[in-house]
Structures are given as C-alpha cells and as structure tokens.
Amino acid sequence: MKFTRLVIENYKSFQFATEIPFPVGADGKSIFLIGGMNGAGKTSIMEAVSFCLYGTKPEVIYKNINRKELARGNTSVSFELVVELDDGSELIVKRSWSGGVVNDAKAKDLEERLVVVQDGKRVSVQNKQMWQDFIRATIPPGITQFFFFDGEKIQEIAADDHSELRLKKSLEAALGIQYITKLSEDVLYIKTEERRGFVQISDEDLEFKESELKREKSKVSRTIQERNEVKAELDAFKNQHQEAKERFQATFNAEPETRDSIREAEKARIQASNRLGQVENELKTMCEGVLPFAIAGRLFADIRKQIDAERETVQYEAIRDNAAILARKIVRVVEEPEPIYREKLSAEKMAELEQRIFRLLQQGDSVNDSIKILNLSDRDAARVLQKMETLENSDVFLIQPLLEEKQELAVQVRQLEAALQPGIASDSEKELFDQLQAEMESCLTQIGRKTEQLRLLEDEILALEKRIRDIELDVEKLYEKHHVSKEKAGFIEECDAIANLLNQYTVRLRKNKVHLLQEKTFEMYRMLSSKTGLIKDILIDDKSYEIKMIDRNGHEIRKSSLAAGEKEVFALSLLWGLAQTSQLQLPILIDTPLSRLDSTxxxxxxxxxxxxxGQQVIILSTDTEIDKDYYRNLQPYLSGAASLEFEPRQELTTVKQGYFWEQ
Structure with a gap:
C-alpha cells in the first residue's frame, strides 16, 4: 500500500486546497522528504492523514479551521487521501466537515461527510459505518501509531524501563495476535452464555464474583473514558500553548522568554530597584542630617566676621575699663628705667601726658565697636567655628555622586523592564504581552499536571485489567464446580477444546512473532546504535512484552542507564521491528525524528x-535535522522532495517542489 496524493483545504495554515503528491521511484519504492520550519504545517499533515482515514470530533475540526476563512464564515474543511492498494487498485478517501448555510456556524453545526472512490467509481456510502469499517480493516487504527509517528511517540517508547508494557494491546495488534485473542474470548463468551442457560448459578460466591467483575469492568470503562478526556485536555493545552507561542512570535517578533531567563532578568531588575531605594534613602538621610546646616553655609563668612568683630569689641571694652592703669604704666615706661628724651618732663607735664593717654584709651576705636548679636564666650565661639569647619568638610559633597548614581540606576531599571517586555510600545501591547506570557506559563503547568494525571490513569487501568483477569479466573473456577447437562456437555467441551487450541496457537504465534520481533529490532539497533559492542542481545518476554537488553557479559542493561540518543535509537528500532514483523505494507510517516539525536x-x-x-517513507523534517550534508547522503534514495513555505503575515502555508535549498 502506498499514499499517492494528499489534499488539505481550510485547515490551520492550509487556507486553500493544497495538494501534496507522493511520487514513486523507478525501483517501486517511495521515500519522500517534506521540509518545513517549526509552525509551517508538518504536524497538520500528520493530522490530515489521521482525520481523513478515521475522522475526529467536530470540536477538533472547528478549532483548527483557518482563521481568515472562519472570519469570512467559511467552515468547510476537507481532506482527501489517494491510496494505491497492494493489488494495484486505487482508493480515494475524502472526508469533509461543513456548517452548511448556518450563519455564524459553531462546532455543533458541523456535519461530517465521507466519500469513497474505488478504481474511479464512487462507492455508495449510505452505510457510512460499513465503509469506515472497511478503511479500519485496510489500515488498522490500533497499529498506525507504529507507522505514523513523531518525536513525541519515540520519546514515549524511550521514556522509562517498562514503557513497552503500556503498549501491550497495540503490540499484539501489530503482531496479528489481537484477532486470535478476540476469537478465543468470543468462544469463551459463548461457552459462558451456554452455561447460563442450563446451569443453576445460585452460589453466593459466584454472584459476588460476577457483581465484583461487573463493578471492575465498569470502573475500567470509566477510567478509560477519563483517560481519553485527560488526553484530549492534554492535547488541547499543547495546542493552546503552541498557538499562544505563535501569537507571541507574530506579535513581538521574538521567541518567548524561558522561565530561567525571565527569572534572571527579573532578579537583575529587583537588585537594581533595591539599590535605587538604598541610594534614595541615603540621600534622604543626608538631606535630613547635614543638608539643612550646609544650606546655611553661605552665612558662615558673616558669622566668622561677626565673631571676630565681637572679639575686638570685647578687647576694646577691656582697654577702656583699664584705661587709667594702662595710661599710668605707659607714662612710667617713658621715664623708667631711663628717659627716652633729652629734657625730663615736669610732674605737671607727666600728669598732662598721663591724662591724654587716659582719654585716648578711654575713647577707644568707635569704628570697630559692633553690636553684640552672638555674644559668645571665647569657648563657645571656638566651638561654633569648629562646627562650621566640620560641616564644610562633611559628606554633603557626596550628594552629587549619589544623584548621578540614582539617575543611572533609574535608567537601568527602565531598560530591564523594557527587556522583560520586548517590542511593547503601548499599554494594550503590554497587556497582551503579560496575557500571552501568563497563558503559556499556565499551559505548561497544566501540561505537566495532565501528563502526570494521564500516567496515573494508565497505571490504574493496567492494575484494573489485571484485577479483572484474576476475577475472571475465579469465576471460571466457580463455574467448573457445577455439573453441566449431557446435552450441553459436548458443546461446552468443544468450546473448551477450541479455546484451548486457540490459546495454544496464540502462545506459539506470540512466541514466534516475539522471536521475530527480537531479531528485527536487534538487527536495526545494531545498524543505528553507536555502541553496538555494548549490547549483545535484546530479549522480549513473550507474555508481558517486557524488553531486556543484555551486554556481552550476560548482564542486563536498564534502558534508563542509556544515553538519550541511545534510547531514541532503541525506540526507532522497535518501531521498525514491529513494522517488519506485522508484515503489513503500510506507509511510514515520520515527523521530526532527528531533533534530539547527535551526529553519529x-x-x-x-x-x-x-x-x-518500508516500501514508502514520508519524512517531515526541519532544515536543521536533515541539513545539506544529510540531504546529500539521503538524496540517492529519494523519489522526490517538497518544502512547506509559511508566510507569517498571511498565516498561509504553500507547498513547493524541492527541498529548502532546491527552490
């Protein structure tokens, strides 16, 4: 089976009917490479194939209608997949959804339509379920996860040491065991129903076990339903996060900041803000303590002058108060110890000279007399002069550097705030920025919660299924305690024989299939792994499907001990082994399989x-996964290549022939 063409219309960025052909090479194989940057529509191609084959809820379709077309009222979405079957016949599956003529149609108004064309003839689809069953039988949905997968599926298988146990039902479907197991269960069901018709089942233990079995099955159904709802919610949060991220990139032309970078920038902003507060407090303290005195600094010269003037006034007052004594001493100095002039003054002249000096001292210097405003003692005057000198030499001169530092810190805080909100020019953009950041953070939180909740529900389902098997075994034992009638005994024995034969066949088939799966998985692992000498063999338990890797010394190697790249290589090997073991010739559709692997x-x-x-491989890759070097190595095997070109402004994806650099 091969896909020959896919058409997508009005879904996400595929606004118009977009055809993607899948050519076949001369050797009959088809390896087709589709290049696309993140957000260009690679995932949309995966979804288009799945939705076209198996359908989906109208809510999912409505949510992903191209926004421009939805704004115009166009709610028609369609997918068309052309398939070449193994017998050479052509099968066209076209599935569409439309709101009809309803104005402002909502999800509940969308109606699904299925058209099937086989060998150019449209097939009647009055019984849509019949053709849906035909499609499911041709391409079983239970195993497509091993043929249509992306990096997340690879990581799921590589996640832990026992991730394969969660895939038991899907593994059995891929190995062809599911239908035989179902047939065996049906035979046992018929046997049980026949017993109910003639055996008296009045035993209290049997009734209790049956009611217990019913309760556990009901609990499993509810848990599975809850699991599906949580998974849908998880997908919704992932889509919401992706949409918010794309809106952020389109609006601000930048990648959303990670939590660590935002925290680092916020830490720097807080530190700068705190330092700014400290500088402001220092300025405030300085202004409260020193600045009031410093403001009076222009008066210091006048204060010093006044102190000097008052000191001189005090001196002159002292001279006037002691004028008589000073005059007498001065006159005596003229005569004693020896006259300083030729003629000796008479007593009258000496008395007159003393009187003149007295009047002179008594008069003093009226010009230097000043009003005593401060009236300070010599001690207080000295203290005032010292205080003024201290103020003049104080930290008041640090105010200017602090003011400059404050200005620089204010600029730094504004720059950090702008870095936390790039490209924001208005309050509305700031509000949108905060809204998108909050939405992405909330989505990541919910994704973590829902992922953990989904894991717990899967574990609970596994435990309940084991519990049901134990109860069924108990019920079976209780039934065997009752005698069956002769008329029904042969039929029941035949049912037992058939069931036993089917069980034996299932055991042998599972053992053979698992053995083949081991060989195929290890065969591919040896080709892909960079540590082929480390692992000697891969063993798969034919009952539980638990996988063990054995080293050359015979010791088990836990998957968790392998490097991330080795885990993903193991997961790819297992997927290839399943595809080979199933013997189904289905196309392989892979989305971004190399993003987390090293060059080796x-x-x-x-x-x-x-x-x-496989016979057909469709690879969806970015230019950093399959780059020019890898493309040269892969080119000899390619039957063709194409590129998804996404125009951000128009939100439109178109398909061009040729890989990125072949345009």
Missing amino acids: HRDNIIKHYFPNA
Missing part, C-alpha cells in the same frame, strides 16, 4: 533506517 546517530538513521523503513 543521525548518520546511521540516514544511511540505514530511512532506506529500509
């Missing part, structure tokens, strides 16, 4: 996995 593993996958994955 990528080389091995390019050389060994893609060329041998």
Whole structure:
C-alpha cells in the first residue's frame, strides 16, 4: 500500500486546497522528504492523514479551521487521501466537515461527510459505518501509531524501563495476535452464555464474583473514558500553548522568554530597584542630617566676621575699663628705667601726658565697636567655628555622586523592564504581552499536571485489567464446580477444546512473532546504535512484552542507564521491528525524528533506517535535522522532495517542489 496524493483545504495554515503528491521511484519504492520550519504545517499533515482515514470530533475540526476563512464564515474543511492498494487498485478517501448555510456556524453545526472512490467509481456510502469499517480493516487504527509517528511517540517508547508494557494491546495488534485473542474470548463468551442457560448459578460466591467483575469492568470503562478526556485536555493545552507561542512570535517578533531567563532578568531588575531605594534613602538621610546646616553655609563668612568683630569689641571694652592703669604704666615706661628724651618732663607735664593717654584709651576705636548679636564666650565661639569647619568638610559633597548614581540606576531599571517586555510600545501591547506570557506559563503547568494525571490513569487501568483477569479466573473456577447437562456437555467441551487450541496457537504465534520481533529490532539497533559492542542481545518476554537488553557479559542493561540518543535509537528500532514483523505494507510517516539525536546517530538513521523503513517513507523534517550534508547522503534514495513555505503575515502555508535549498 502506498499514499499517492494528499489534499488539505481550510485547515490551520492550509487556507486553500493544497495538494501534496507522493511520487514513486523507478525501483517501486517511495521515500519522500517534506521540509518545513517549526509552525509551517508538518504536524497538520500528520493530522490530515489521521482525520481523513478515521475522522475526529467536530470540536477538533472547528478549532483548527483557518482563521481568515472562519472570519469570512467559511467552515468547510476537507481532506482527501489517494491510496494505491497492494493489488494495484486505487482508493480515494475524502472526508469533509461543513456548517452548511448556518450563519455564524459553531462546532455543533458541523456535519461530517465521507466519500469513497474505488478504481474511479464512487462507492455508495449510505452505510457510512460499513465503509469506515472497511478503511479500519485496510489500515488498522490500533497499529498506525507504529507507522505514523513523531518525536513525541519515540520519546514515549524511550521514556522509562517498562514503557513497552503500556503498549501491550497495540503490540499484539501489530503482531496479528489481537484477532486470535478476540476469537478465543468470543468462544469463551459463548461457552459462558451456554452455561447460563442450563446451569443453576445460585452460589453466593459466584454472584459476588460476577457483581465484583461487573463493578471492575465498569470502573475500567470509566477510567478509560477519563483517560481519553485527560488526553484530549492534554492535547488541547499543547495546542493552546503552541498557538499562544505563535501569537507571541507574530506579535513581538521574538521567541518567548524561558522561565530561567525571565527569572534572571527579573532578579537583575529587583537588585537594581533595591539599590535605587538604598541610594534614595541615603540621600534622604543626608538631606535630613547635614543638608539643612550646609544650606546655611553661605552665612558662615558673616558669622566668622561677626565673631571676630565681637572679639575686638570685647578687647576694646577691656582697654577702656583699664584705661587709667594702662595710661599710668605707659607714662612710667617713658621715664623708667631711663628717659627716652633729652629734657625730663615736669610732674605737671607727666600728669598732662598721663591724662591724654587716659582719654585716648578711654575713647577707644568707635569704628570697630559692633553690636553684640552672638555674644559668645571665647569657648563657645571656638566651638561654633569648629562646627562650621566640620560641616564644610562633611559628606554633603557626596550628594552629587549619589544623584548621578540614582539617575543611572533609574535608567537601568527602565531598560530591564523594557527587556522583560520586548517590542511593547503601548499599554494594550503590554497587556497582551503579560496575557500571552501568563497563558503559556499556565499551559505548561497544566501540561505537566495532565501528563502526570494521564500516567496515573494508565497505571490504574493496567492494575484494573489485571484485577479483572484474576476475577475472571475465579469465576471460571466457580463455574467448573457445577455439573453441566449431557446435552450441553459436548458443546461446552468443544468450546473448551477450541479455546484451548486457540490459546495454544496464540502462545506459539506470540512466541514466534516475539522471536521475530527480537531479531528485527536487534538487527536495526545494531545498524543505528553507536555502541553496538555494548549490547549483545535484546530479549522480549513473550507474555508481558517486557524488553531486556543484555551486554556481552550476560548482564542486563536498564534502558534508563542509556544515553538519550541511545534510547531514541532503541525506540526507532522497535518501531521498525514491529513494522517488519506485522508484515503489513503500510506507509511510514515520520515527523521530526532527528531533533534530539547527535551526529553519529543521525548518520546511521540516514544511511540505514530511512532506506529500509518500508516500501514508502514520508519524512517531515526541519532544515536543521536533515541539513545539506544529510540531504546529500539521503538524496540517492529519494523519489522526490517538497518544502512547506509559511508566510507569517498571511498565516498561509504553500507547498513547493524541492527541498529548502532546491527552490
């Protein structure tokens, strides 16, 4: 089976009917490479194939209608997949949803339509369920996860040491065991129903076990329903996060900041803000303590002058108060110890001279007399002069550097705030920025919660199924305690024989299939792994499907001890082994399989996995996964290549022939 063409219309960024052909090479194989940057529509192609084959809820379709077309009132979405079947016949499956002529149609108004065309003839689809069953039988949905997968599926398988146990039902479907198991269960069900018709089942233990079995089955159904709802919610949060991220990129032309970078920037802003507060407090303290005195600094010269003037006034007052004594001493100095002039003054002249000096001292210098405003003692005057000198030499001169530092810190805080909100020019953009950041943070939180909730529900389902098997065994034992009638005994024995034969066949088939799966998985692992000498063998339990890796010393290697790249290589090997063991010739559709692998593993996958994955391989890749070097290595195997070109402004994806650099 091969896909030959896919058409997507009015879904996400595929606004118009977009055809993607899948050519076949001369050797009959088809390895087709589709390049696209993140957000260009690679995931949309995966979804289009799944929705076209198996359908989905109208709410999912409505949520992903192209926004421009939805704004115009166009709610018609369609997918068309052309398939070449193994017998060479052509099958066209077209599934569409439309709100009809309803104005402002909502999700509940969408009606689904299925059209099937086989060998150019439209098939009657009056019984849509019949053709849906035909599609499901041709391409079983239970195993498509091993043929249509992306990096997340690879990570799911590589997640922990026992992730394969969660895939038991899907593994059995891929190995062809599911239908035989179902047939065996049906035979046992018929046997049980026949027993109910003639055996008296009045035993209290049997009634209790049956009611207990019913309760546990009901509990499983509710848990499965809850699991599906949580999974849908998880997908919704992932889509919401992706949409918010794309809106952020389109609006602000920048990648959303990670939590760590936002926290670092916020830490720097807080530190700068705190330092700004400290500087402001220092300025305030300085202004409260020193600045009031410093403001009076222009009066210091006048104060000093006044102190000097008052000191002189005090001196002159002292001279006037002691004028008589001073005059007498001065006159005596003229005569004693020896006259300083030729003629000796008479007593009258001496008395007159003393009187003149007295009057002179008594008069003093009236010009230097000043009003005593301060009236300070010499001690207080000295203290005032010292205080003024201290103020003049104080920290008041640090005010200017602090003011400059305050200005620089204010600019730094504004720059950090702007860095936390890039490209924001208005309050509305700031509000949108905060809203998108909060929405992405909330989505990531919910994704973590829902992922953990989903894991717990899966564990609970596994435990309940084991509990049901134990109860069924108990019920079976209780039934065997009752005698069956002769008329029904042969029939029941035949049912037992058939069921036993089917069980034996299932055991042998499972053992053979699991053995083949081991060989195929290890075969691919040896080609892809960079540590082929480390692992000697891969063993798969034919009952539980638990996988063990054995080293050359015979010791088990836990998957959790492998490097991330080795885990993903193991997951790819298991997927390839399942595809080979199932013997179903289905196309392999892979989305971004190399994003987390190193160059060695990528080389091995390019050389060994893609060329041998299947008769048809469709690879969805970015330009950093399959770059120019890997493209040259892969090109000899390619039947064709195309690129998804996304125009952000128009939110439109178109398909161009040729890989990125072949345009």
